Amino acid sequence: MINYVISFSRYVVIEALHTRLLVMSAILLGMGMGLVTFLGSITITETAATQSSFLAAFLRIIAVYTMSLWVITSVAREFHERSIDLWLSFPVTRGAFVVGKLLGFGIVAVMMAVFYGSILGWNAPWWQVIIWTSSLICELWIITNLSLFCVLTFQHAIPSFSIVLGFYILARSIDALQSIVHSPLNSGIGLMAQITLGAVELLATLLPHFDRFTRTEWLIYNTGTVMDLLHIIGQTAVYVTLLTAMSLFDFYRKNL
Amino acid sequence: MKQRTLNLVPKPVKWLLAGSLLLQIFVYLQLPAKPTLILELPLPPSYEQLRLFTLGDSVVAAKLGILWLQSFDQQQGRVLSYHALDYGILRQWLELLLELDPHSHYPLLLASQVYVSVGTPEKVRKMLDFVYDAYLKYPDQRWPWLLQATVLAKHRIKDLPLSLKYAQALSKGGSNVPIWAQEMQVFILEEMGELEQMRIVIGGMLANGQLTDPNEIKFLNERLKALEQLSP
Numbered sequence: 001m002i003n004y005v006i007s008f009s010r011y012v013v014i015e016a017l018h019t020r021l022l023v024m025s026a027i028l029l030g031m032g033m034g035l036v037t038f039l040g041s042i043t044i045t046e047t048a049a050t051q052s053s054f055l056a057a058f059l060r061i062i063a064v065y066t067m068s069l070w071v072i073t074s075v076a077r078e079f080h081e082r083s084i085d086l087w088l089s090f091p092v093t094r095g096a097f098v099v100g101k102l103l104g105f106g107i108v109a110v111m112m113a114v115f116y117g118s119i120l121g122w123n124a125p126w127w128q129v130i131i132w133t134s135s136l137i138c139e140l141w142i143i144t145n146l147s148l149f150c151v152l153t154f155q156h157a158i159p160s161f162s163i164v165l166g167f168y169i170l171a172r173s174i175d176a177l178q179s180i181v182h183s184p185l186n187s188g189i190g191l192m193a194q195i196t197l198g199a200v201e202l203l204a205t206l207l208p209h210f211d212r213f214t215r216t217e218w219l220i221y222n223t224g225t226v227m228d229l230l231h232i233i234g235q236t237a238v239y240v241t242l243l244t245a246m247s248l249f250d251f252y253r254k255n256l
Numbered sequence: 257m258k259q260r261t262l263n264l265v266p267k268p269v270k271w272l273l274a275g276s277l278l279l280q281i282f283v284y285l286q287l288p289a290k291p292t293l294i295l296e297l298p299l300p301p302s303y304e305q306l307r308l309f310t311l312g313d314s315v316v317a318a319k320l321g322i323l324w325l326q327s328f329d330q331q332q333g334r335v336l337s338y339h340a341l342d343y344g345i346l347r348q349w350l351e352l353l354l355e356l357d358p359h360s361h362y363p364l365l366l367a368s369q370v371y372v373s374v375g376t377p378e379k380v381r382k383m384l385d386f387v388y389d390a391y392l393k394y395p396d397q398r399w400p401w402l403l404q405a406t407v408l409a410k411h412r413i414k415d416l417p418l419s420l421k422y423a424q425a426l427s428k429g430g431s432n433v434p435i436w437a438q439e440m441q442v443f444i445l446e447e448m449g450e451l452e453q454m455r456i457v458i459g460g461m462l463a464n465g466q467l468t469d470p471n472e473i474k475f476l477n478e479r480l481k482a483l484e485q486l487s488p
Binding site: 043177220221 | 304305307308310311312313314315316319323326327357359360361362365366370
């Protein structure tokens with residue numbers, strides 16, 4: 001089985017190179033650099049901090065967007081071209097297919113995060129860049145796992161990407177949403193208020209809190225610690241396991 | 257992937273492409289000019305709303321907000337006078353942006369160097385009070401801005417009691433506030449003619465061992481002697 005896993009992951013990496021994913025990442029990086037150069041020209045003070053914060057936020061969003069869309073379109077194409085049926089006609093388990101794909105996507109995510117992280121080193125302490133990059137790798141692993149789960153379930157790009165996008169926005173803003181529903185101005189005791197509060201609390205329990213991942217302030221104020229990273233790694237291990245189990249559960253039940 | 261030669265594209269398609277491009281340029285040139293409506297500074301959103309807008313990244317929210325606020329006085333190619341800005345709302349914006357990114361000095365710089373250029377003392381006072389309140393939260397990091405506010409209160413709006421209030425806050429500040437900054441109140445008291453109070457402050461500084469530089473001790477001792485000679 002291990003040979004199949006390695007083969008699937010190898011082909012994912014080759015596909016990333018052939019579809020020019022990394023070239024696209026470099027072009028997007030160039031756009032980001034252009035944006036921060038412009039912003040740097042209109043700041044009065046803290047120019048380097050402003051540039052770093054915008055570039056880091058831009059690269060983070062771009063990495064998530066690119067990886068998610070790439071995973072979804074890659075697997076959706078396999079469904080449409082029926083190559084999944086071909087793979088499964090070989091003596092290969094569905095588990096090997098899912099794990100092999102995840103491993104390949106994970107390697108591509110590491111390549112992308114290291115590429116973007118190394119650019120931020122020009123203006124931030126290296127130790128903080130390492131923490132930021134490691135955190136981005138964790139964030140991308142969760143997103144690639146979720147993207148694979150969605151596309152295995154829906155088989156089409158639009159519903160899959162919509163769910164990933166919704167998940168990401170909620171996971172990034174769940175702390176802010178919690179604070180809003182708990183603020184004194186919203187402390188109604190009506191049924192709707194209780195339902196809203198319960199729904200937000202449920203989401204907060206189920207979602208990874210991405211606003212604590214890959215934080216911009218680490219790069220500009222040198223505030224990232226090993227403990228921050230350990231918490232993120234722990235959360236990622238739990239969530240990646242959960243999403244992999246969901247993908248396997250769904251894929252084994254799928255009638256292909 | 258190698259592409260086929262341009263000759264294989266039908267002529268109507270080429271004309272359509274060129275024509276539609278020209279049409280787009282024509283449409284742009286025909287766009288009506290924007291109405292010259294000058295916007296008033298709106299009330300700031302809440303801390304959580306702004307965080308939500310930037311997906312939980314409060315530092316990016318602060319940086320975006322500060323650049324927007326800084327360029328608010330430039331609307332549609334016109335530079336608005338700071339007189340047109342509501343300084344009460346401006347202060348609320350600055351407080352929010354500082355709360356989002358407490359490590360940043362940008363809002364303090366805007367308050368103490370940019371927005372104080374308005375001619376109205378009342379508006380300047382609002383900015384200086386913002387700096388004073390911010391200083392009280394983190395004196396060790398923000399004392400240079402209060403020092404700036406002290407000088408502005410003394411020289412720009414000639415409000416010596418206000419300047420003294422800031423200087424006294426500096427003297428009670430954190431461990432990072434240098435001695436020369438803590439001595440500011442002595443000179444303000446002298447200018448106010450409060451010689452007795454000035455004598456008490458210098459005496460206190462000499463007595464509690466705050467000063468270590470022999471030249472500084474000598475200078476203040478001389479000031480103290482001069483004050484005693486002036487006393488009836």
